[in-house]
Amino acid sequence: MSLDFGLIIEQMPDILSGLWVTLWIWVVASILGAALGFLVAAARRYGPAPLDWLLKLYVEILRGNPFLIQLFLLYFGGPFIGLRLEPIPAGLIGLTIYASAYFSEIFRAGFQAVPRGHVEAAQCVGLSRSQILRRILLPEMTMLVLPQCVNMAIILIKETAILSIITVPEMTMVIGAIGSQQYAFVDAMFLLAIFYWVLVEICDWLGRRAEAKLSKFRFAVT
Amino acid sequence: MSSTAPTRTPHANSPEPHAATAPAVAVKGVGKTFGATEVLKGIDLTVPAGATTCLIGPSGSGKSTLLRCIAFLEEATKGTITIKGDPLGFAEAANGQRTRLSPQNIRSVRSRIGMVFQQFNLWPHMTALGNVCEALVTVRKMKRKEAEERGMAQLSRVGLEHRATHYPSELSGGQQQRVAIARALALDPEILLFDEPTASLDPELTGEVLNVMRDLAGSGMTLLVVTHEIGFAATVGESIAFLDHGRLLLNGTPREVFGEPRHPRLAQFLETYLDRGAATLL
Amino acid sequence: MSSTAPTRTPHANSPEPHAATAPAVAVKGVGKTFGATEVLKGIDLTVPAGATTCLIGPSGSGKSTLLRCIAFLEEATKGTITIKGDPLGFAEAANGQRTRLSPQNIRSVRSRIGMVFQQFNLWPHMTALGNVCEALVTVRKMKRKEAEERGMAQLSRVGLEHRATHYPSELSGGQQQRVAIARALALDPEILLFDEPTASLDPELTGEVLNVMRDLAGSGMTLLVVTHEIGFAATVGESIAFLDHGRLLLNGTPREVFGEPRHPRLAQFLETYLDRGAATLL
Amino acid sequence: EDTLAKVKSTGVLKVGTETAFAPFDFIDTSGEHVGLNVDMFDEIGKELGVKIEWVTLPWDGVFPALEAGKFDIVAGPATITKARVERYRFTVPIAEATVALLKQAGDDSIEKPEDIAGKLVGSGKATAQLAQLQEFGKTLKGGVETREYVSFNEAYADLAAGRIVAVANSLPNIAYVAQQQPDTFAVVKPAFGEPSYFGFIGTKKPEDASLIDAVDAAILKMKKDGRMEKLQEKWFGTTFDTPDTVPEPKV
Amino acid sequence: MSFKLFELMLWAAGYTVVLSAISIVIGLTIGLCVCAAKLARSRALSIPATVFISFFRGVPLLVQLLLIYNLLPAIGISVPSVVAAVIGLSLCTAAYQAENLRGGFNSVPKGLLEAADMVGLSPWQQLKRIRAPIALRLTLPALVNEAILILKASSLISVVGVIELTRMAQNLSASTYRPLLFYSVAGGLYLVICWTVAGGGALAERLTRTSRA
Numbered sequence A: 001m002s003l004d005f006g007l008i009i010e011q012m013p014d015i016l017s018g019l020w021v022t023l024w025i026w027v028v029a030s031i032l033g034a035a036l037g038f039l040v041a042a043a044r045r046y047g048p049a050p051l052d053w054l055l056k057l058y059v060e061i062l063r064g065n066p067f068l069i070q071l072f073l074l075y076f077g078g079p080f081i082g083l084r085l086e087p088i089p090a091g092l093i094g095l096t097i098y099a100s101a102y103f104s105e106i107f108r109a110g111f112q113a114v115p116r117g118h119v120e121a122a123q124c125v126g127l128s129r130s131q132i133l134r135r136i137l138l139p140e141m142t143m144l145v146l147p148q149c150v151n152m153a154i155i156l157i158k159e160t161a162i163l164s165i166i167t168v169p170e171m172t173m174v175i176g177a178i179g180s181q182q183y184a185f186v187d188a189m190f191l192l193a194i195f196y197w198v199l200v201e202i203c204d205w206l207g208r209r210a211e212a213k214l215s216k217f218r219f220a221v222t
Numbered sequence B, C: 001m002s003s004t005a006p007t008r009t010p011h012a013n014s015p016e017p018h019a020a021t022a023p024a025v026a027v028k029g030v031g032k033t034f035g036a037t038e039v040l041k042g043i044d045l046t047v048p049a050g051a052t053t054c055l056i057g058p059s060g061s062g063k064s065t066l067l068r069c070i071a072f073l074e075e076a077t078k079g080t081i082t083i084k085g086d087p088l089g090f091a092e093a094a095n096g097q098r099t100r101l102s103p104q105n106i107r108s109v110r111s112r113i114g115m116v117f118q119q120f121n122l123w124p125h126m127t128a129l130g131n132v133c134e135a136l137v138t139v140r141k142m143k144r145k146e147a148e149e150r151g152m153a154q155l156s157r158v159g160l161e162h163r164a165t166h167y168p169s170e171l172s173g174g175q176q177q178r179v180a181i182a183r184a185l186a187l188d189p190e191i192l193l194f195d196e197p198t199a200s201l202d203p204e205l206t207g208e209v210l211n212v213m214r215d216l217a218g219s220g221m222t223l224l225v226v227t228h229e230i231g232f233a234a235t236v237g238e239s240i241a242f243l244d245h246g247r248l249l250l251n252g253t254p255r256e257v258f259g260e261p262r263h264p265r266l267a268q269f270l271e272t273y274l275d276r277g278a279a280t281l282l
Numbered sequence D: 001e002d003t004l005a006k007v008k009s010t011g012v013l014k015v016g017t018e019t020a021f022a023p024f025d026f027i028d029t030s031g032e033h034v035g036l037n038v039d040m041f042d043e044i045g046k047e048l049g050v051k052i053e054w055v056t057l058p059w060d061g062v063f064p065a066l067e068a069g070k071f072d073i074v075a076g077p078a079t080i081t082k083a084r085v086e087r088y089r090f091t092v093p094i095a096e097a098t099v100a101l102l103k104q105a106g107d108d109s110i111e112k113p114e115d116i117a118g119k120l121v122g123s124g125k126a127t128a129q130l131a132q133l134q135e136f137g138k139t140l141k142g143g144v145e146t147r148e149y150v151s152f153n154e155a156y157a158d159l160a161a162g163r164i165v166a167v168a169n170s171l172p173n174i175a176y177v178a179q180q181q182p183d184t185f186a187v188v189k190p191a192f193g194e195p196s197y198f199g200f201i202g203t204k205k206p207e208d209a210s211l212i213d214a215v216d217a218a219i220l221k222m223k224k225d226g227r228m229e230k231l232q233e234k235w236f237g238t239t240f241d242t243p244d245t246v247p248e249p250k251v
Numbered sequence E: 001m002s003f004k005l006f007e008l009m010l011w012a013a014g015y016t017v018v019l020s021a022i023s024i025v026i027g028l029t030i031g032l033c034v035c036a037a038k039l040a041r042s043r044a045l046s047i048p049a050t051v052f053i054s055f056f057r058g059v060p061l062l063v064q065l066l067l068i069y070n071l072l073p074a075i076g077i078s079v080p081s082v083v084a085a086v087i088g089l090s091l092c093t094a095a096y097q098a099e100n101l102r103g104g105f106n107s108v109p110k111g112l113l114e115a116a117d118m119v120g121l122s123p124w125q126q127l128k129r130i131r132a133p134i135a136l137r138l139t140l141p142a143l144v145n146e147a148i149l150i151l152k153a154s155s156l157i158s159v160v161g162v163i164e165l166t167r168m169a170q171n172l173s174a175s176t177y178r179p180l181l182f183y184s185v186a187g188g189l190y191l192v193i194c195w196t197v198a199g200g201g202a203l204a205e206r207l208t209r210t211s212r213a
């Protein structure tokens, strides 16, 4: 088994386009998923109790199922309830919803980790609820949950591989197809492993750097 | 409230209190229960304006709870609290029915109260100056520059202008508490509440905070201080309130409260707090 | 106190110390550096057997470090420490060369020392009795039943036999600290070290722990106590050591150390610790 | 070591396949692995005097596993193509594999293969059918847009969901699908692709040659004595004329 | 859906649970070793451990499985499908569990070990009696979480030819042309399994709570 670089270079445009699809779907779904997750966590914390139960069910259903199954049901089952999505929007929406469940749990723990006194101090100087959420809770929590968020982003980049089942031409799909066409299966898998590994390491490194940068904002007293 | 003032001859000892001068805080029949436990059992307390009132009492007696009710961080389950005559949180109709006031009203009355916590509660993602200016900018809608000038003035009032750009994690406990005081001062509160402001500090750092508080007391600010620093209470407090098991047992000048003959509960309490063995060294 | 009175002015001033009675701990020229900072700068200290020695001093002066060196939780970078004459951790040759002793030797010498920490450090997954018995079973290889009997005896010594089956999380701070003392006592140590045993406790809970320590002191046990409870030190300590900036500034009987004229550093230190304002109330 | 000899001595022939490829290999409603392949290999096993051991993988994994030596032969079957013939050794054809289109039942807009011009048609990723569909598309005005699926089953589901107008796959497969789901699917006749055939697949390793030869012989024997015809009738409802040697692939 | 088919789905769900459970146990064992290596002072141990963790966290399980299944034979090790699947799942979860365990070990307060030192427990006794029990308790929630992740990740092991719950759903939908039904049933079964594990974890946590600080 040896990597045939000639073949790879020949297919480079395809590979790059697959890489690009993987990257942008990952980034957009992570950001949207985190935002939606934040809303879910906030709604569960501040909304009425029935909303909390409903959202808990939402979160637990999404977390209790493989992404593969959810994506399949969304893409192939959606049309039966009038939700006709093209592959890329379906993949993006599926991944975002899936991510939102996990992010909401991260943020929920984050809310709890911000000392109550910090919120009370803000109440005492007259900040409104939304100002407290925006100016105090959100930034403080972000620092606290950053490591978990990076971890989640890493999990998500690997989940993007599953989008191939709904024909999204992302990296696994493209490189896998090249592997099949050229009968270079193992080579293709190797290439994929390296691509993902590098992406994950970069993400991890960025996360660690951000954490180090933010460390001075950490609590002096706990 | 003026009814209680003469009997306790509290703060100013002034023979003729101005009719216009409502007490800074008037607490009437305040009760608070958490679930089944009754933590405050009908407290009546008048905090005179322009003076320092110290709230002392054993652990668990309800001091923090009372202070938090006055800051409206907890909602009293019974009774009313007024700030300079304005009702806080609830309006009481003639028939005793309480109705909740609007969030705006609550925020506006509360903004006349400043609070300093035992745990400082500085926001870790803002510098010292950022902590002090935050409410000026977001609540008072001041220009950032103007807010910062004002913030610096407050920081120098607590002797920390040279630490303005430091983050809380880069400050000692005493410095953090002083920033917290500056933050509370920045909004020009009519009354400043302190909940054991030195309890989380090393003995060495306690002094700097108590000194800032002494200065404030001297400047005619209204202070209500929950403290275990009996020495501070005895020397700086112009009015002392002693709480025990959710009841206000004693309230008066230090001389009235601490003087002999002492209330047996107070005597017992002082016993615990004052290191009698060490007294032989004084 | 009357019981301990005769042994005041114990060893040092006694004209004929028993030749057989080596001091419980002898610290000779001990220095300790962390990286570039020299925390202990050559300490010489003798802890007499059967008496209570209190180590006081400002925060950061090196009290804990010295105590931890005596417990061999830190390794002194210079000097020697002997326990009843036996070298701890290092043997010093005639030429001053230090060689590390075997782990077995270290464990065996250390097993003659008990230690009680500020943070209690009870093992959270074991009951009170489990904490006390653990070393008896795993180190001393006692039968479980025998160990439990002995553990119960120690628990009742600290007044906690009725809490034997509780987990640390179900005990108050004062109770936890008393279990920690029982754990240390179970191994029959020749000397018991305390590092600010009441510093993490509410004032109300401090008393119960100090009472247990008073009993121990009265029973002729050798105690070495780092404490901020100056009152305890002054009344129970038979020997007082005052540390400042890594040096032993004063060492002697309470009368010698605290009596007038006072060393200026000690006077300054006492100033910080004793609530002078409160003294007016005594 | 000669593979045929090994198979005979162990008494087991390992066959790799995918079980989501009706009517060749699939799981029936009682949970049994059934299909043309199962019946054929039962017969082949009898001919060789060995037992059949099935290894089932998703189609993506079948060829890598064959190359990794996980089994001796692949049932599949696979369309005999130029590229594959270069890489693998096919058995003699067992069925026709000419590509045709499956459409939604009642879709009048597609009456003949050419009607897919300018429309979106699905097929399997990296399959011979996809290649033929793309070739065919080039001959049409406005071309044809293709969408590639990990397996044909997702393509059928998408056709049912209406995201694509047709699926290009080998005639036997889609005929079976349409027969099973007459309310949902229909076959567009005629087949549009170059005539092509299905065969089982082995490696080109010299030690495997004897095994494939033996399988070839067994298949030819089945053709001769009519067992093959019966099986085709059973699983396709029709029979195919297939050559007795591996034909020169046109694509 | 006939009862027979539902039974098949249940059987596949059981298979999923069994393979996941085996993988989690093996993964925990490997994870402990990797964690120990990573915490070791020797760089010869800690660097390989770091690379191991990084690789198995960084590469999608699907790719890992295919590499294990198809690459090991190239170096002369032939592994049956089930074994490949268990190896893949175990290694993947081992990397995560090693990190969880490291977190657990590092959050055992140092003072508890000093207390053990003072009463003469040897390093090994400390590990056995104090450090490991406390670290495992601290790791318990993460462990339950990891178990659920692996249960779900096992939906990928069909790529090496193991017919677990997801693959069974795929197979049955291919032959019955009712993909939505079978995927929904699979989703429901995963939910039941995951919620059961989560509930069990919560119970275990509650039972050990009294003994946690």
Ligand SMILES: Nc1ncnc2c1ncn2[C@@H]1O[C@H](COP(=O)(O)OP(=O)(O)OP(=O)(O)O)[C@@H](O)[C@H]1O
Binding pocket: B034, B037, B039, B057, B058, B059, B060, B061, B062, B063, B064, B065, B066
């Ligand atoms: N949120 C709460 N829920 C239930 N009980 C509470 C709550 N807050 C306080 N309590 C109880 O109310 C009582 C009074 O508490 P509080 O904090 O006011 O006492 P304190 O006088 O401030 O004591 P300390 O000197 O220890 O601060 C205590 O018994 C406490 O356990």
Ligand SMILES: Nc1ncnc2c1ncn2[C@@H]1O[C@H](COP(=O)(O)OP(=O)(O)OP(=O)(O)O)[C@@H](O)[C@H]1O
Binding pocket: C034, C037, C039, C057, C058, C059, C060, C061, C062, C063, C064, C065, C066
């Ligand atoms: N592990 C360590 N690494 C570096 N510096 C240390 C370490 N332990 C202690 N120090 C430093 O040594 C000095 C003495 O510390 P030590 O804890 O002995 O003081 P202390 O007298 O016990 O103070 P306190 O009364 O606050 O407990 C301090 O300046 C401290 O910062």
Ligand SMILES: [Mg+2]
Binding pocket: B063, B064, B065, B195, B196
């Ligand atoms: Mg309080």
Ligand SMILES: [Mg+2]
Binding pocket: C063, C064, C065, C196
């Ligand atoms: Mg110390």
